[in-house]
Amino acid sequence: AQSVTQLDSQVPVFEEAPVELRCNYSSSVSVYLFWYVQYPNQGLQLLLKYLSGSTLVKGINGFEAEFNKSQTSFHLRKPSVHISDTAEYFCAVTNTGNQFYFGTGTSLTVIP
């Protein structure tokens, strides 16, 4: 079985500052990793995914993440955040494609 840990439940950051949202996973098999964003009163939207190949993955809205197999991490980063990035962010893992395990989420608040 897999599990996902998002250590930071809340992350406040000033506008135009960089941000990193941390995600660690545990699995005894190869995994595929995802980051989703959820805006208020909406479902989840895919930001980026790691399936194979380059460990640095670029996604939408200027976000990127790096897969680190030795540290079992998949941290999400953005060099300069905007007010519109305020949302809940979820990290997810799967090894089969038909059962996903999600973290408890990180609430990102961008302060003007």
Added chain:
Amino acid sequence: KAGVTQTPRYLIKTRGQQVTLSCSPISGHRSVSWYQQTPGQGLQFLFEYFSETQRNKGNFPGRFSGRQFSNSRSEMNVSTLELGDSALYLCASSLEPAGGIYEQYFGPGTRLTVT
């Protein structure tokens, strides 16, 4: 293509009642998963259906059940509602991952409040 749709969007029920939620996946998607989202718990996997068969099931009591129809539409049912069942229920659909891994596309959710 139209996205994943869920009905109703909001629902208020009383303890002990039962409820049925509906999900229509993206056209061509054959896998439908259901999640319960509560503050502090994140998304917890309920079950996943493919071609009318439940392929995976999470760790929820038997009061939670689901089904999938031949057109891939899915319903989930919760019987004998408890206050703790109040949550946002999310449905997600994906292509059958034959030879690949596909992301899940989420609907807007059904907000269930149990009083």
